[in-house]
Amino acid sequence: MRVLFFTCTLLLSLQSILGFLIPPAPSPRPRISSSFPLRSSMAPGDEAAERSAAVEKIKSLVGNNKVMLFMKGSKLFPQCGFSNTAVSILRACDAEFETFDVLSDYLVREEIKNYSSWPTIPQCYVNGEFVGGSDILLEMFESGELEKTLAELKK
């Protein structure tokens, strides 16, 4: 009986000691897809202001750069095959162009599609006007039309 009592006491003591030493298991976090940037959790009024700012940023980039490419990744490190094609074509034309990485700003990524009424990235603007995506740039390059258009910018 004494042995039983002692054993139970020992086990209870061990349990309380181990409870301090072993931290509780973390609660499982919800799985969040990394395919798309996380959507904002801002209040509606704040998000409207942020979207408006994104549109102004787009207008500024398009207006201040003769050739502007909205793409995935950067000029040096494109993160999309179609964006890479667009960069390669503009480089092949010796064009001076600026790029914006839409993966860095989900609001710009969404609003650029509304701005041009064009659903995909990349998007190329020349002299403030939307020209097209990589397929159109490729056809314009092959026909010579792109180089002609870019040459006129230098005049």
Added chain:
Amino acid sequence: MLGRVPSFLVRSCARAEAPITSSALPVRLQSPSSRTMSNSATCAKRDHSAQLGGPIQSCIERKLQAALVPAHLQVINESHSHNVPKGSETHFKVVAVSSMFEGKALLARHRLINGLLSEELEAGIHALSIVAKTASEWEKAEGAVPPSPACRGGSQK
């Protein structure tokens, strides 16, 4: 003309007659009486509820066939070449030859196709590569279709 094109952009010799992938089956011209117009909203909602599996390609083919009455149409699911789950229908190439493109600039032709597939694009298509030619342009190009570029990971880190 090919001499002006950098090597990385040289077209493959994919011909219209040879499917690029097993899913790139050309859809031949149907007579106007056999055309059926699918309900566009039904296509997008039904397919979206099935998590974009399977029927998206068929839906795209039906819509383009009905609207463009093309002499040649290929809808190719290129999702397997991209950083998306197996079985996805998120990246497509459309090759369409139609008299509807006569007199239209490139941008207008692409906008026409984008408009026809607006619901699918809203529902989750990430990329839509388009080749839109008239019959004479197609003949001049000898049915050559530029290959789509290799994936570079996209937004996946």
